[in-house]
Amino acid sequence: MFFGATYLGLDKWFRAERELFSPDGGRFTYWANTNTSNEVHVVDVASGADWIVYSGPTFYIPIAFEADAIYLVHAINTRQGAFENLYRMDPSRGIPQLVPGSDRHMYQWGWIRIADGAAWGVDNVVQGNSYIYSVLRLNLATSEVTRWFEAPDNMFWPIGVDVSHRLYLAYQDQLLRLDAPSQVTHLSNPGALTPWGGPGGLSDFAADSRDVWLSGNSAVWLCGRSPAN
Numbered sequence: 001m002f003f004g005a006t007y008l009g010l011d012k013w014f015r016a017e018r019e020l021f022s023p024d025g026g027r028f029t030y031w032a033n034t035n036t037s038n039e040v041h042v043v044d045v046a047s048g049a050d051w052i053v054y055s056g057p058t059f060y061i062p063i064a065f066e067a068d069a070i071y072l073v074h075a076i077n078t079r080q081g082a083f084e085n086l087y088r089m090d091p092s093r094g095i096p097q098l099v100p101g102s103d104r105h106m107y108q109w110g111w112i113r114i115a116d117g118a119a120w121g122v123d124n125v126v127q128g129n130s131y132i133y134s135v136l137r138l139n140l141a142t143s144e145v146t147r148w149f150e151a152p153d154n155m156f157w158p159i160g161v162d163v164s165h166r167l168y169l170a171y172q173d174q175l176l177r178l179d180a181p182s183q184v185t186h187l188s189n190p191g192a193l194t195p196w197g198g199p200g201g202l203s204d205f206a207a208d209s210r211d212v213w214l215s216g217n218s219a220v221w222l223c224g225r226s227p228a229n
Contacts, residue, residue: 018206019113021045022065027091029053029062029070040072042091053093060087060096064114071114072096083110086119086138101143107133112158116165117141120158127152135169137181148181160205162212168205175214187223 069088086102204215
């Protein structure tokens with residue numbers, strides 16, 4: 001199944017999120033269900049060749065196609081937005097392997113995106129009448145988990161990391177940038193940035209050497225500047 005689309009140049013759009021393309025843009029991954037099994041596919045962009053890299057009883061949803069592996073989450077109940085743990089799998093074919101450190105308590109959306117050598121996800125705890133939400137970073141090299149942000153009742157969503165390793169969070173009309181854990185800068189939100197709930201999170205985020213690009217209010221915004229229509 002696909003959500004969103006990606007432009008790869010030469011006037012060609014592909015029906016898959018940018019995070020699901022390999023770093024060189026030559027392949028992308030998606031999931032599919034049949035009456036008997038759950039599948040993860042890889043497609044060659046140039047030839048259109050489509051092959052199954054996983055087929056089995058466990059429902060995995062890919063959230064990123066990195067240089068070292070395809071990263072997936074275990075979908076417990078997609079209708080209720082319930083996902084757990086993080087797995088990596090060889091893009092040629094293989095068995096998903098649990099990413100160390102990912103099998104811990106998380107909010108129902110679990111691990112949302114892969115960026116800057118880490119997995120980012122959302123956790124929560126109940127304190128009295130409040131839910132305390134936090135954004136966690138799982139270092140994929142060391143398996144260390146660190147808390148980058150915490151807020152009562154407001155579930156901020158990690159939408160991306162820029163080239164300076166700064167994390168961006170969104171919640172309704174609020175847009176934040178974290179230079180390091182708990183080092184928060186409030187930014188102007190162009191609007192319509194409320195992330196959708198699901199693996200991969202908000203895909204309308206891109207970073208280059210100039211700044212961060214966001215989509216909102218039917219326009220593309222260079223963070224802190226006027227929209228480009």
